[in-house]
Amino acid sequence: MSNLLTVSEITKIYESGKRKVVGVKNINFCVNKGHFISIIGPSGCGKSTLLRCIAGFEKTNNGKISLNGRPVTKPGPDRFMIFQGLDQLFPWLTLKENIVFAMRVVDKGRENFNKKAEAYLELVGLEGFGGFHPYQLSGGMKQRASIARALSVRPKLLLMDEPFGSLDAFSRRAIHQMFLKVWQKTGVTVVFVTHDIEEAIDLSDKILVFSQGKLKGSIENPLSRPREKDIPAYRSFLLKVSDFLDEECDGCLRLEEPSTVGAKLAF
Numbered sequence: 001m002s003n004l005l006t007v008s009e010i011t012k013i014y015e016s017g018k019r020k021v022v023g024v025k026n027i028n029f030c031v032n033k034g035h036f037i038s039i040i041g042p043s044g045c046g047k048s049t050l051l052r053c054i055a056g057f058e059k060t061n062n063g064k065i066s067l068n069g070r071p072v073t074k075p076g077p078d079r080f081m082i083f084q085g086l087d088q089l090f091p092w093l094t095l096k097e098n099i100v101f102a103m104r105v106v107d108k109g110r111e112n113f114n115k116k117a118e119a120y121l122e123l124v125g126l127e128g129f130g131g132f133h134p135y136q137l138s139g140g141m142k143q144r145a146s147i148a149r150a151l152s153v154r155p156k157l158l159l160m161d162e163p164f165g166s167l168d169a170f171s172r173r174a175i176h177q178m179f180l181k182v183w184q185k186t187g188v189t190v191v192f193v194t195h196d197i198e199e200a201i202d203l204s205d206k207i208l209v210f211s212q213g214k215l216k217g218s219i220e221n222p223l224s225r226p227r228e229k230d231i232p233a234y235r236s237f238l239l240k241v242s243d244f245l246d247e248e249c250d251g252c253l254r255l256e257e258p259s260t261v262g263a264k265l266a267f
């Protein structure tokens with residue numbers, strides 16, 4: 001399988017006034033075409049920063065990101081990001097219009113995209129809902145529509161930042177099953193951020209573990225698909241990943257230079 005995404009020695013430092021905060025530091029990894037990888041770690045460990053760098057939303061201080069051998073310097077339709085928030089669609093457009101809008105922006109032709117938009121809605125289990133507005137849908141349905149819109153522009157890489165984090169357990173389970181089928185059918189490459197270990201195990205081929213802005217290790221998922229939870233192999237893999245997180249992970253804020261905050265506090 002060929003390599004699609006290469007992240008080499010990426011460092012992102014945020015500057016606010018005199019303080020420098022480490023987003024991520026010296027990150028290296030590759031993702032093969034068609035693979036599904038998850039990034040896990042506690043809040044504040046740099047997961048979103050890394051995703052935003054890959055999307056081209058952030059300028060890095062050091063390192064190189066390339067997609068299909070081409071350097072990533074700015075956002076582009078070859079990478080589509082899906083966020084945790086449930087309101088990512090244009091609220092004044094119907095679902096079908098949301099998808100057609102995205103397809104027209106990327107493909108400037110005069111093609112009638114309506115049929116294609118319906119096909120993408122069907123792919124995510126929303127057939128018949130093309131005429132609905134986002135406010136008429138549940139959170140899970142809105143995330144499905146966001147996935148349909150993302151896939152409709154045929155990105156090479158889907159970047160997902162805790163996309164199911166705001167959903168209830170039932171909607172989550174259903175959307176996991178749907179999304180895995182869609183991933184297998186489309187062959188799209190996925191980089192998926194979560195702080196939920198089971199979600200990472202259920203969905204991905206490989207798990208990258210982050211702590212304090214650094215990549216602590218990567219663990220291949222040994223479980224075959226579909227993933228059954230009620231087997232010893234699942235439980236032992238869950239333990240392995242949990243142990244790794246317990247040992248290594250901390251999501252505390254990191255300053256690039258020694259902090260002067262608190263130095264003048266008098267008690």
Ligand SMILES: Nc1ncnc2c1ncn2[C@@H]1O[C@H](COP(=O)(O)OP(=O)(O)O)[C@@H](O)[C@H]1O
Pocket residue numbers: 014015016021022023041042043044045046047048049050252253254
């Ligand atoms: N725009 C920003 N300006 C300054 N610091 C930021 C900014 N975005 C993130 N950070 C800091 O970078 C670190 C990593 O944040 P983030 O990537 O959002 O972590 P995660 O997604 O794992 O919760 C945190 O310490 C956070 O406070």
Ligand SMILES: [Mg+2]
Pocket residue numbers: 047048049161
């Ligand atoms: Mg985040």
